Amino acid sequence: MAQLYYRYSTMNAGKSAEIIRIAHNYEERGKRVLTLAPSVDDRFGLGVITSRIGIQREAIVVNENTNILELFMTENAKEEIECVLIDECQFLKKHHVEELVEIVDSCEVPVLAYGLKNDFKNELFEGAYYLLIYADKIEEIKTICWCGRKATMVARVVDGEMTRTGEQIMIGGNEMYVSLCRKHYNDGRIGPKIKK
Numbered sequence: 001m002a003q004l005y006y007r008y009s010t011m012n013a014g015k016s017a018e019i020i021r022i023a024h025n026y027e028e029r030g031k032r033v034l035t036l037a038p039s040v041d042d043r044f045g046l047g048v049i050t051s052r053i054g055i056q057r058e059a060i061v062v063n064e065n066t067n068i069l070e071l072f073m074t075e076n077a078k079e080e081i082e083c084v085l086i087d088e089c090q091f092l093k094k095h096h097v098e099e100l101v102e103i104v105d106s107c108e109v110p111v112l113a114y115g116l117k118n119d120f121k122n123e124l125f126e127g128a129y130y131l132l133i134y135a136d137k138i139e140e141i142k143t144i145c146w147c148g149r150k151a152t153m154v155a156r157v158v159d160g161e162m163t164r165t166g167e168q169i170m171i172g173g174n175e176m177y178v179s180l181c182r183k184h185y186n187d188g189r190i191g192p193k194i195k196k
Contacts, residue, residue, distance in 0.1 A: 002110045004100055006089070006135035008117040008128065010151045010179035013143035015114040017051035019085045022112065031082040034075055038091040039063040049087045059087065062096065069099040072107070081109060089115035092127030101134050114141075120156035120177065121164055122185070145181035146191050153185035154178075162188045 009015055019035065026033045037049050037059035047061045060075075062068060075081060084103060086092070092100075092113075100111045113135075117128045124132070132138065145151040155162045155178050178190050 002104045002108045003136035004104045004131075004134060005110070005112045005137045005139065006128075006131040007112065007114050007139045007141055008131075009141035010116065010143055010154050011177045012052060012179055013141045013151075014051070014053075015141060016049050016087055017053055017055060018141070019049055019087050019112070019114055020051060020055050020057045022083070023057060023085055026083055032079050033083045033085055034072060034081045035059040036062050036068070036071075036084065036086045038088050040088070040091045062086075062092070064093060066096070067099060068096050069102050072099075072103050072109075076107070076109075084109060084111040086111070086113045087115070089113035089131060090117070090119075090125035090127045091115070092130070094126065094130050097127060097130035097134055104136070116154060118154065120154050120166075122153060143179055145179060145184055147181060147184060149181035149183070151179035152182055153180045155180050155185055155188075155190055157190055162190050 007015065023033045023035055035049065035057060037047060039046060039061045047059050048056055049059050050056045060071065072081065072084065100113065103109050104111050113131055115127060116125060118124055143151050156166065157176060157178055180190065
């Protein structure tokens with residue numbers, strides 16, 4: 001039975017690398033995957049999933065108005081799709097998540113969605129909120145804070161200091177965001193000798 005998987009973590013935990021690895025495993029066995037990425041994240045170009053370890057994969061771009069179910073049905077009519085993989089799923093809208101549910105429940109195709117859970121203000125992203133409601137399996141991908149504890153928070157860094165103000169979505173990488181444990185998120189320490 002197909003399921004909807006929501007695999008979340010903070011920044012720099014290997015989510016994109018895992019998507020690329022899973023896609024490779026399917027394709028190596030002659031199975032087609034549908035790989036999706038939101039238009040919001042264009043750091044490495046639209047339609048490109050890029051891992052910090054340097055591997056890349058092309059993906060179909062999903063924007064706010066994309067109907068993922070219709071996209072799936074169109075692609076599936078060309079050649080059977082065995083799995084759907086989504087990067088940066090926190091940027092999905094409610095209707096996108098509901099369309100993913102329909103792919104799993106009606107088409108019996110597994111969907112694996114990867115992304116952040118909470119933003120730099122420690123609030124849920126819309127996509128994360130609905131995936132927490134609808135996912136059959138919710139799995140945390142672990143990474144660590146600079147202190148060695150498990151990182152559960154994402155801090156936005158501006159001019160070397162942590163900030164809790166600004167728009168929810170500002171696309172950036174290691175230069176703008178850092179993964180922290182709860183303790184260091186709360187006290188604002190983004191590194192061993194750096195205090196908010």
